[in-house]
Amino acid sequence: MIPEIGQFALVLALLLVMVQGTLPLIGASKGISAWMALSRRTAQGAFFFLSLALGCLIYSFIVNDFSVLNVANNSNTKLPVIYRIAASWGSHEGSIMMWVFMLGMWSCAVSIFSKHLPEEMVARVLGVMGCVSMGLLLFLLLTSNPFDRLFPVPLEGRDLNPLLQDPGMILHPPMLYMGYVGFSVAFAFAVAALLGGRLDATWARWSRPWTTLAWCFLTIGILIGSWWAYYELGWGGWWFWDPVENASLMPWLVGTALMHSLAVTEKRGTFKVWTVLLAICTFSLSLLGTFLVRSGILTSVHAFAVDPQRGMFILALLALVIGGSLALFAFRAPKVGTGGTFKIISRESALLANNVLLAVACGTVLLGTLYPLFLDALKLGKISVGPPYFEAVFVPLMAPLVFLMGVGAVARWKEATLPDLWARLRWAAAITLVAAVALPFILGRTSPTSVALLALGFAMAFWIITASLAGLFDRVKYVEGSFREKLARQPRSFWGMFAAHIGVAVFIIGVTVVKGFEIERDVRMTPGDTVAISNYTFRFESMGERTGPNFHASRGTFELSKNGKPVRKLYPEKRMYFAHGMPMTEAAIDSGIFGDRYVSLGEPINDGKDSWSVRVYHKPFVTWIWYGCILMTLGGLLAISDRRYRVSARRETAKPSLPPLEPAKLEKA
């Protein structure tokens, strides 16, 4: 009964988004306000039914209703309840369900927080989102129904893939999807602006907070995924350049470019065409990511042929969304004016150059991800493109990006001069240079390659920090009051940028130090043995057994001591899940601000003495990688909370303002 209600709710949601995706758009172009007014109600109604459907699916998982195929394939009577809930989005059907639900949530949010927008704009934005919802709901209902029944009903389910039975599964997919799907709002705003022919600073201000919010979710989603892989896969890597990861990195890169481009469009009225193009690309890449991950094409081109219906459907949807929006773009973009002008040396140029670098970086990731697929499809041989390739092509792009990040944060809008820039940045440059040259030697490295890599990493990190401080100094120089007041007067959007940029520096420090100084020991240990790395000692005390709800584990007890003093016990496990018979490694980590101590069990060695192959790591500063991402997210959130969004929202409803001035001409104001 419950699954049928869910099924029915999905159909009702589809009917509602069909209205949402058509009538308001027609109404907006013909000026029929009753039709435009439909957009809000239908979006909210669709969200209600989508929530109901997701609720029904989660309920089916909680009660383990194995008459539902999706539940039978991904749950088990022994699966803990929390993972049954997570299993709701663990399968293909469930994750598309989640996608559609999130899209409904964002649409509903737009319908609520758009009181200050012109009716026509709201109708167009929600109309475009309705069209996207329609495509995905059709995909869900026609090819991946999460409520399909199974008869005869099995007594036991197949259990959730053990890799996914982890707290990461509860948070990672929802956050990631919030980000992916959130970019649909930026996309919808861009398409709506193209449709209405109103591409101006106001449009940029409306879509900015939405874009930043989506970006924050995506950042957190990627962060959780990275951390999860780090502790779950058992050998301490944090990024693998796996196609699935790349699928989430691409929208992140272009989304980052989009955020910055939107800032320029809002503040200076320029880059309009480029911003619209980025908004279209960001969401297209989110869709492409879904296609890559969900069609099975990544494991092999042939997996695609096993179930071509799904793949073809997403491919068609992708073609429709990308092709349609790009056609509209090509048709409308030439009519958009160029907006504010600027000189070659200016903040605009720095931001534009960084946009180009981010786009090129994204293009490179796309090339590396799709290339093996194309070669295979064209029967030109099978190749693997992995970390060595991506590191070789990605890092050289990041160095100029980081350099310009520092310059862009202090350069003046419209026109800057080199002597002026030099005056503002010379201290930053000097400190960066000293730090980059001295630190590798202070830290005891002498081989040329490792010194060069460390120097590059430290240079990038210190450059961002010092240039950001120089920017801060510039801003407070002319503000009156005590130092504290000076800082307090800065708007939150500035602090947002500051925090996010420092976050990038923290991230780079983490990557540099862990790459340069991590110590790995692959050892064979019998209870009583010790292994020392850095000033830490791991003592293998004993081997035990533990039975979990749906697995049986061999559990090692290790004592970690620092300079001879015991710190804590660590319990790495090797788990065997009943339903899958797949061994899973659970690493034990002693985590601290300045790094992690990491133990994971390899394989038992048959010598009758309980010996195991064990991997131990000292990973200095590895946590900074994630702290950096957290700072970036906080920066984004700070920027969204900036006062001017609330103030301008109130003012716009209050009174129609004077005709807008050409922003470039206000420079002196």
Next chain:
Amino acid sequence: MKKFLLACAISVMGCWGGMAVADEAMPTENDPVAQKRAVELALKLRCLVCQNQSIAESDAELAVDLRQQVREQIAAGRSDKEIITFMTDRYGDFVLYEPPMKPATLLLWIGPLLLLAAGVVAMVFLLRGRSQAATESAPLTEAEQARATALLEGRES
């Protein structure tokens, strides 16, 4: 800052400090240099039976065998290049995470450069157009001037 650098220097430099403890665990590989090489090589080689993992990361039987193979060949004094050739002869280019440069992969390797070049060229054209427009930008009209003055004097925001 100083304290912080010191902490990080200590944590990094003291690495091989307490080596000579009584029951020191047996490393699976005795020679640390060979061990490092083996790990670096293993990271470049794909475990053919896994989803997408290098043989360094995987615990699959094949990965364990190949790791052993790599170690043995290093012990036998083979160079990295010889070992990689040995692997690609047996398993094809698919085993290698760093695709070799050959006609079919040419676009893969020069693609990023082409993209960058295209981006830079497009940007240069755009900037030149813009900066010319900037020098020619028209003066304010009278109404705009009036509003700008109003803004400057704080009568409006």
